[in-house]
Amino acid sequence: MATKPLVSYATFFALLLFCFILTTSEIRMVEAVCKKRSTTWSGVCIKTESCDRQCKNWEGAKHGACHVQGFGRACFCYFDHC
Numbered sequence: 090m091a092t093k094p095l096v097s098y099a100t101f102f103a104l105l106l107f108c109f110i111l112t113t114s115e116i117r118m119v120e121a122v123c124k125k126r127s128t129t130w131s132g133v134c135i136k137t138e139s140c141d142r143q144c145k146n147w148e149g150a151k152h153g154a155c156h157v158q159g160f161g162r163a164c165f166c167y168f169d170h171c
Contacts, residue, residue, distance in 0.1 A: 130164035
């Protein structure tokens with residue numbers, strides 16, 4: 090009878106370890122993206138599509154988007170490496 094609880098504890102800790110490894114690998118993928126304010130954008134950022142196009146074409150970024158900064162909106166570019 091003592092082996093049944095031992096097996097359930099082992100199964101529980103194996104699943105816990107698996108979940109920990111899975112979440113740790115996902116965190117590393119998120120950290121690979123670097124967000125920087127655009128150096129070529131001037132003025133208020135209203136259209137994310139325009140910001141995205143400028144970040145890709147002028148700054149070599151993967152993606153661009155408008156975000157609130159202070160009391161206005163600014164264009165931010167996202168790069169693979171900082």
